[in-house]
Amino acid sequence: MTMTPPVGIHILSSLYSCEKVNSLDKKALSEKITQLLHDNQLTQLGEFYHEFEGGGVTALIALAESHLALHTWPELSYLTLEIYVCNYSRDNSVAAEQVHAALVAFLEPGRVETHRIHR
């Protein structure tokens, strides 16, 4: 028997006119993300942060449920954000939407474009 893989959700956003990226450091971002994941019962397995010379942060967070990623371009007041959760053991879609919405609210962009992919 071939089992059908459960469909997860991948939420990908571009955040424009986001002045807050100028004051975002690794520590502030890491604390916020860790807290939001915990509050929404998602399990963080590990994290990788890189701060670029001249500004910009890349954050990759491994979850038991898949991953979260964030890339900032302070000189463009721009960042991209995504959260991907599989729904293997349970449906994590609501948790993913809540983490995404809370992070967007925290980052205070002027404009957001969001794509949702079911995979």
Next chain:
Amino acid sequence: MTMTPPVGIHILSSLYSCEKVNSLDKKALSEKITQLLHDNQLTQLGEFYHEFEGGGVTALIALAESHLALHTWPELSYLTLEIYVCNYSRDNSVAAEQVHAALVAFLEPGRVETHRIHR
């Protein structure tokens, strides 16, 4: 003056009927990914691998150009794969397509579904 963020490409694939995930370990995957990124002039900043008890690997690779991620479910002969490159300093779209195509060829799935998002 507000600069317009350059549009990158995010290629997201689901690989079905992929028997090769059963024999994929962290080491084999890491060596293959590192080689492909190098061959395509993409810059690896760091990597995070997690092997789940009972099978399954999560790989998150930070690139100077954004990231690559892969999640396997051996019990479903299933994996998801993505590569996201910004086109900030130069156009990395061709490199991303080549890494994606080479990884799909390496993984030998029975069927692939791919989405491309320009962001």
